[in-house]
Amino acid sequence: xxxxxxxxxxxxxxxxxxxxxxxxxxxxxxxxxxxxxxxxxxxxxxxxxxxxxxxxxxxxxxxxxxxxxxxxxxxxxxxxxxxxxxxxxxxxxxxxxxxxxxxxxxxxxxxxx
Amino acid sequence: xxxxxxxxxxxxxxxxxxxxxxxxxxxxxxxxxxxxxxxxxxxxxxxxxxxxxxxxxxxxxxxxxxxxxxxxxxxxxxxxxxxxxxxxxxxxxxxxxxxxxxxxxxxxxxx
Numbered sequence: 079x080x081x082x083x084x085x086x087x088x089x090x091x092x093x094x095x096x097x098x099x100x101x102x103x104x105x106x107x108x109x110x111x112x113x114x115x116x117x118x119x120x121x122x123x124x125x126x127x128x129x130x131x132x133x134x135x136x137x138x139x140x141x142x143x144x145x146x147x148x149x150x151x152x153x154x155x156x157x158x159x160x161x162x163x164x165x166x167x168x169x170x171x172x173x174x175x176x177x178x179x180x181x182x183x184x185x186x187x188x189x190x191x
Numbered sequence: 192x193x194x195x196x197x198x199x200x201x202x203x204x205x206x207x208x209x210x211x212x213x214x215x216x217x218x219x220x221x222x223x224x225x226x227x228x229x230x231x232x233x234x235x236x237x238x239x240x241x242x243x244x245x246x247x248x249x250x251x252x253x254x255x256x257x258x259x260x261x262x263x264x265x266x267x268x269x270x271x272x273x274x275x276x277x278x279x280x281x282x283x284x285x286x287x288x289x290x291x292x293x294x295x296x297x298x299x300x301x302x
Contacts, residue, residue: 182234
């Protein structure tokens with residue numbers, strides 16, 4: 079049982095380049111989330127989705143876009159990467175929302191030079 | 192905005208000593224969850240507390256939820272090197288789809 083799978087695991091970008099991070103879950107969860115983790119700042123929510131075809135902004139959405147075309151996949155896009163987006167990105171999913179456990183992927187370590 | 196504060200940021204203990212991390216919210220929480228992240232790993236769910244004043248134990252770990260549902264704590268008795276990692280509290284606000292994470296407490300254990 080794979081759970082939540084993130085690709086790629088590592089990536090180095092130059093300023094201004096674009097990329098897409100893929101998150102896939104095989105647990106038939108309705109809710110999916112994208113977080114970024116920076117030293118000393120915990121996990122900050124970028125965007126989330128409460129179901130296929132829906133997305134919503136989190137705490138730090140600027141510079142990112144997302145899509146949830148299929149229930150099992152949640153894509154995070156960076157249109158024009160900036161050094162401030164150097165971070166570790168985690169995807170998570172949960173069965174529904176409140177009071178449900180979030181299951182995290184292994185993370186993507188992104189460096190923007 | 193809605194915030195969940197967590198202290199201390201770091202704790203370095205000798206193996207066998209106890210450890211406690213505290214979590215405080217600016218607003219009432221519907222429930223609170225605790226996660227552990229090993230170095231280089233991802234957050235893994237430990238436990239959820241829902242009721243006011245609730246106390247739950249997992250072996251050497253004791254979790255408490257405050258009477259006002261605004262604070263929580265995690266206490267580890269007799270730490271072991273396997274306890275190393277960052278512990279996060281995360282709170283659900285009423286009528287919210289978003290889990291608000293504390294900044295985490297990084298635990299280091301000297302063997």
